[in-house]
Amino acid sequence: MKRLLIIRSSRQSFWGSCRVISPNLQNSYQLLASPECEIKFFDISDLFLKDDALKDGNYITDLAQTLRDYNPTEIIFTDHRPHPYEILIFLSMHYPLKDLPPLVFHLYGDFTFFAQSWALIGEKLKGHKIKLIVASESQYKLVKNFSNSEVNIETFIFPVDEKDYYYDHDERLETRRQFQIRDYEQVILYSGRISLQKNVDILISEYAEIFKNSVFPTKLWIVGAFDDHGANFQGVVNYEGFMYAKIHQLLESLPKEIASSIRLWGLQPKETLRKLKNAADMFMSLSLYHDEDFGMSPAEALSCGLPTLLTDWGGYSSFTSKRWFCNLIPVELTKYGHQLKVSKMQEFFEMFNLAFINQHDRTKWSQEFLKEFSIRSSSQKLKAILDKDYLEFQGFNWNLAYYSNVYWTLLHGRQLSIHLNPSSDNFYAQIYQHYISGKNI
Amino acid sequence: MSNNEKKEIIQWGYELIKNAYLNKVQEPDLQDELYLNYLFPFSKEIYSLGHSVLLFGGHSFKTFNQKPFITVRDGIIPLTIFFGEMRPDEFKLDIYIPKDLWFIVPDEWRGKVRFYEIKSDEIYSAHKLPEKIFVSGILNSTLADPDQFEASIKRLADGIGKENLKNIEVIAYFPDKRNDLWGSWEEENVLSYSSAIFRHLGLELKTPRWGDLKNEMNFRNCLYHEVNSGLFIKDSYLSHFALSRGAGLLAEEPKPEEDNFNFLFELRNSLYHKYNFYEFDYSKVEKFSDPLKSNQFTYFKRLIEFQNKDVRLNFEWEKWYASYIKRFYKNNKPTSRSSFNI
Numbered sequence: 001m002k003r004l005l006i007i008r009s010s011r012q013s014f015w016g017s018c019r020v021i022s023p024n025l026q027n028s029y030q031l032l033a034s035p036e037c038e039i040k041f042f043d044i045s046d047l048f049l050k051d052d053a054l055k056d057g058n059y060i061t062d063l064a065q066t067l068r069d070y071n072p073t074e075i076i077f078t079d080h081r082p083h084p085y086e087i088l089i090f091l092s093m094h095y096p097l098k099d100l101p102p103l104v105f106h107l108y109g110d111f112t113f114f115a116q117s118w119a120l121i122g123e124k125l126k127g128h129k130i131k132l133i134v135a136s137e138s139q140y141k142l143v144k145n146f147s148n149s150e151v152n153i154e155t156f157i158f159p160v161d162e163k164d165y166y167y168d169h170d171e172r173l174e175t176r177r178q179f180q181i182r183d184y185e186q187v188i189l190y191s192g193r194i195s196l197q198k199n200v201d202i203l204i205s206e207y208a209e210i211f212k213n214s215v216f217p218t219k220l221w222i223v224g225a226f227d228d229h230g231a232n233f234q235g236v237v238n239y240e241g242f243m244y245a246k247i248h249q250l251l252e253s254l255p256k257e258i259a260s261s262i263r264l265w266g267l268q269p270k271e272t273l274r275k276l277k278n279a280a281d282m283f284m285s286l287s288l289y290h291d292e293d294f295g296m297s298p299a300e301a302l303s304c305g306l307p308t309l310l311t312d313w314g315g316y317s318s319f320t321s322k323r324w325f326c327n328l329i330p331v332e333l334t335k336y337g338h339q340l341k342v343s344k345m346q347e348f349f350e351m352f353n354l355a356f357i358n359q360h361d362r363t364k365w366s367q368e369f370l371k372e373f374s375i376r377s378s379s380q381k382l383k384a385i386l387d388k389d390y391l392e393f394q395g396f397n398w399n400l401a402y403y404s405n406v407y408w409t410l411l412h413g414r415q416l417s418i419h420l421n422p423s424s425d426n427f428y429a430q431i432y433q434h435y436i437s438g439k440n441i
Numbered sequence: 442m443s444n445n446e447k448k449e450i451i452q453w454g455y456e457l458i459k460n461a462y463l464n465k466v467q468e469p470d471l472q473d474e475l476y477l478n479y480l481f482p483f484s485k486e487i488y489s490l491g492h493s494v495l496l497f498g499g500h501s502f503k504t505f506n507q508k509p510f511i512t513v514r515d516g517i518i519p520l521t522i523f524f525g526e527m528r529p530d531e532f533k534l535d536i537y538i539p540k541d542l543w544f545i546v547p548d549e550w551r552g553k554v555r556f557y558e559i560k561s562d563e564i565y566s567a568h569k570l571p572e573k574i575f576v577s578g579i580l581n582s583t584l585a586d587p588d589q590f591e592a593s594i595k596r597l598a599d600g601i602g603k604e605n606l607k608n609i610e611v612i613a614y615f616p617d618k619r620n621d622l623w624g625s626w627e628e629e630n631v632l633s634y635s636s637a638i639f640r641h642l643g644l645e646l647k648t649p650r651w652g653d654l655k656n657e658m659n660f661r662n663c664l665y666h667e668v669n670s671g672l673f674i675k676d677s678y679l680s681h682f683a684l685s686r687g688a689g690l691l692a693e694e695p696k697p698e699e700d701n702f703n704f705l706f707e708l709r710n711s712l713y714h715k716y717n718f719y720e721f722d723y724s725k726v727e728k729f730s731d732p733l734k735s736n737q738f739t740y741f742k743r744l745i746e747f748q749n750k751d752v753r754l755n756f757e758w759e760k761w762y763a764s765y766i767k768r769f770y771k772n773n774k775p776t777s778r779s780s781f782n783i
Contacts, residue, residue: 239487
């Protein structure tokens with residue numbers, strides 16, 4: 001009989017997507033509970049050290065005691081914070097690490113951000129039985145590049161809650177009526193953070209270029225909060241208000257009829273987001289975010305059966321399939337930076353118009369996607385991964401140590417980096433070339 | 442802390458702000474950082490099409506004069522020093538300062554200086570209640586005396602209605618401060634501040650850390666209230682932070698001097714808030730009286746400079762300067778109709 005001990009954060013993540021991913025993932029694990037598989041959750045504060053010192057918390061000693069009492073067959077870390085390294089290093093004072101059962105780590109986009117911690121964990125756990133579960137095929141390649149062996153790496157794409165995101169034709173009609181969208185008008189939707197590397201400004205410019213002389217009445221809806229985190233590790237620091245000013249200025253520069261067809265919705269609750277996704281006709285994201293390991297917002301759009309156009313970048317590439325409508329914009333890493341084949345947007349739009357998509361298509365695509373990525377089906381995938389034999393960890397290679405060194409130096413240096421600014425000729429390419437799949441669907 | 446380090450800290454008050462202009466500094470120096478760090482996160486940079494700047498942040502004239510205009514975020518003290526130490530003909534650009542501070546503009550600067558204020562799209566009151574209240578400010582008797590602090594919190598409670606507050610979640614963020622900079626905790630009436638908060642806003646407060654707060658993206662249906670007398674920073678980072686994430690401000694009674702402002706234009710800073718820009722009709726108010734040219738100021742400044750030799754005495758300098766300015770404007774209101782209260 002299996003006894004899974006799932007260590008999770010007692011507080012919501014500050015990342016919007018992780019606030020959705022984490023509960024969905026835990027729900028998938030919860031469904032594994034059966035007479036043959038017992039599940040126990042252990043909640044730990046992301047500030048467990050401070051809480052232990054200042055309050056009545058005894059997180060680490062409690063965890064050690066739980067390990068002795070519950071005697072789990074596997075320990076699973078589902079959250080990105082607190083970092084498993086922090087937990088394990090303090091746990092080692094109360095419980096010998098070599099006595100721990102096999103360990104499972106779900107990796108997030110911040111794997112690169114926490115490269116130093118992962119490099120340290122690699123040393124501690126060499127020879128221990130572990131599984132590193134990554135969130136996409138691209139992340140698999142990226143982590144493999146940092147590892148001595150890929151035998152410990154598994155791919156598991158995070159689930160979507162089928163109760164939150166699905167296609168509902170009546171809701172589509174109602175929402176379009178509410179926002180006065182006529183039947184012949186087409187709505188392109190982007191949802192997600194509006195941050196530097198998400199390239200929402202390029203999306204707007206290209207939209208304006210394509211539709212300035214178009215006979216098709218079209219709208220562009222942009223849903224999400226402005227985010228001025230910039231790209232710290234590349235030395236690009238944004239100040240509060242920069243992204244809004246940038247988009248605002250761009251809209252001001254467009255012809256009035258184009259600018260008036262673009263709507264900024266701001267951050268919306270998930271019910272409204274689903275309505276907007278149902279009401280829209282296409283989803284587009286030109287993100288080249290450096291840690292785009294997955295893509296919660298395209299996954300939610302595909303759950304609503306939306307024809308989707310994404311960059312061939314990071315986790316996005318894993319969403320292509322002939323079972324639903326998801327195309328990729330080719331990405332190339334040149335000496336001077338990323339290059340997007342934006343003409344693909346025009347092609348996508350033409351293809352969309354030729355396809356005469358109806359409610360049956362949307363329903364079918366939504367169902368097919370959820371068949372693959374719902375919490376229930378994901379639970380089965382998790383079971384298959386956990387049932388595989390655990391192999392001894394061979395450790396991470398020099399790439400990770402070097403990368404973590406460069407990354408941290410630059411993160412704190414706050415200057416433009418010749419190593420980590422996108423180029424085919426530098427260290428960035430060695431790491432992030434794995435984010436380009438080259439798939440042509 | 443060594444005596445030399447203490448000296449650096451002491452100097453930042455008048456001298457630092459003054460020198461930031463007179464030296465026409467090219468790079469922010471260590472002392473500037475002390476000042477900025479002390480006022481963190483209110484002093485954090487913001488980006489605005491209105492070219493928002495903090496004057497003491499180490500800007501050079503060259504940078505300023507490249508812009509068509511600047512929107513100055515500073516409060517009374519840096520602005521008073523700025524107007525006292527600089528000449529308007531050195532600036533080609535227009536300078537916009539917070540609207541509430543119209544009375545500190547000297548006569549010779551009046552042609553150069555215009556005004557702005559922050560406006561949120563959402564305005565909350567007892568008739569339009571928020572789901573949450575986010576209240577912030579600095580617990581520090583230099584920046585807000587306990588009485589002023591309480592008055593500000595009471596204004597918030599009265600504006601929303603005490604009964605209504607029971608159903609509203611209150612988030613209070615009062616940043617930690619280094620108590621070695623401006624005196625010790627007991628001088629700062631921490632108990633009085635706390636008592637005011639609990640009496641007026643209730644006991645069920647959430648008090649997040651900056652680490653959590655800074656990543657919060659959603660302040661929709663939330664009222665933002667800042668206890669800020671505007672002595673050092675009037676247009677704070679935290680207000681932009683909350684308002685650009687959807688927060689609104691408390692409805693305010695129109696001020697008597699409102700008639701003297703003529704609206705010029707507006708600039709949006711986010712989906713949810715903007716700057717409104719104005720000019721002021723000075724013909725309707727009395728002549729400016731300069732707080733730095735009063736005999737009392739010269740006398741106390743000399744006294745403080747003399748005392749600078751003894752480090753222990755001079756932790757009071759900034760506090761004295763702040764209270765001097767407060768007292769000056771209480772006694773020398775530029776117009777009998779002014780409702781300004783610092």
